[in-house]
Amino acid sequence: MNRDSTSRRRFLLMSSLLGTGLLGAAACGSTTTAERTATDAARSPAPKPSPRNAPGRPAPEPDVKTAIDDVTFKVDTDDPVVFLTIDDGVTRHPDTADILKEHDLKATLFLTDQYVRQDPGFFRDLRDRTGSLIENHTLDHPDLTTLPLEGQQRQIGETSDRYQREFGRRPTLLRPPYGEFNDDTLRAAEDSGVRHVVHWSAVIDEGAIEYAAGDRLTSGDIVLMHFREAFREDVERFVEEAERSGLRPALLEDYLK
Numbered sequence: 001m002n003r004d005s006t007s008r009r010r011f012l013l014m015s016s017l018l019g020t021g022l023l024g025a026a027a028c029g030s031t032t033t034a035e036r037t038a039t040d041a042a043r044s045p046a047p048k049p050s051p052r053n054a055p056g057r058p059a060p061e062p063d064v065k066t067a068i069d070d071v072t073f074k075v076d077t078d079d080p081v082v083f084l085t086i087d088d089g090v091t092r093h094p095d096t097a098d099i100l101k102e103h104d105l106k107a108t109l110f111l112t113d114q115y116v117r118q119d120p121g122f123f124r125d126l127r128d129r130t131g132s133l134i135e136n137h138t139l140d141h142p143d144l145t146t147l148p149l150e151g152q153q154r155q156i157g158e159t160s161d162r163y164q165r166e167f168g169r170r171p172t173l174l175r176p177p178y179g180e181f182n183d184d185t186l187r188a189a190e191d192s193g194v195r196h197v198v199h200w201s202a203v204i205d206e207g208a209i210e211y212a213a214g215d216r217l218t219s220g221d222i223v224l225m226h227f228r229e230a231f232r233e234d235v236e237r238f239v240e241e242a243e244r245s246g247l248r249p250a251l252l253e254d255y256l257k
């Protein structure tokens with residue numbers, strides 16, 4: 001089986017798993033449970049039919065102009081590794097870097113530019129002290145599927161331009177807000193120099209974990225958490241779950257080239 005049909009099968013499997021559960025609507029960008037719930041209800045209603053995430057529908061043929069022809073939900077590897085990703089940047093505890101360093105963790109930081117602008121030094125320091133990397137999570141966290149191609153190109157392209165200026169490295173990964181994307185998202189990501197569009201296969205929030213499948217982490221899982229009040233609790237749960245599953249935390253960018 002070639003790579004494309006393998007990744008498509010995986011994509012369809014993960015789409016059907018994610019489309020029906022809590023994972024498909026994991027919250028982003030708000031500070032309290034109440035706000036998150038309201039935001040999710042308003043902006044990410046239960047399974048949204050779109051060409052790429054409607055369970056049971058065949059995946060469209062790749063557009064020849066789009067080199068990114070699928071979304072990564074989980075890394076295809078036999079190495080016993082698991083990846084920590086941290087989104088948005090709303091709540092910035094002064095001890096964030098210390099907490100990651102205590103556990104010798106590097107993370108992939110999918111930052112929204114509106115929060116980076118509030119305190120770029122915080123994220124630069126976090127990157128420098130932990131070896132984490134800063135990636136693209138748009139300018140101000142829209143549901144990209146509500147925007148035309150040009151709007152998506154602005155959200156993704158301007159963020160990469162700004163991060164390149166601010167941090168000296170152009171993002172290679174994009175996580176679309178709310179995990180919502182369509183073909184234009186992949187095209188806009190490609191246009192901005194992004195090489196992989198990344199979803200997730202497990203979510204940690206307030207110390208609790210939800211899996212896309214099964215009851216533990218497995219090789220290649222991508223774990224989503226946020227910069228929130230329960231940051232320490234969430235990081236500790238990630239470390240605990242990785243240990244319980246016999247997996248070693250690794251940096252996503254070392255596997256998604």
Ligand SMILES: [Zn+2]
Binds near residue numbers: 088178
């Ligand atoms: Zn988000």
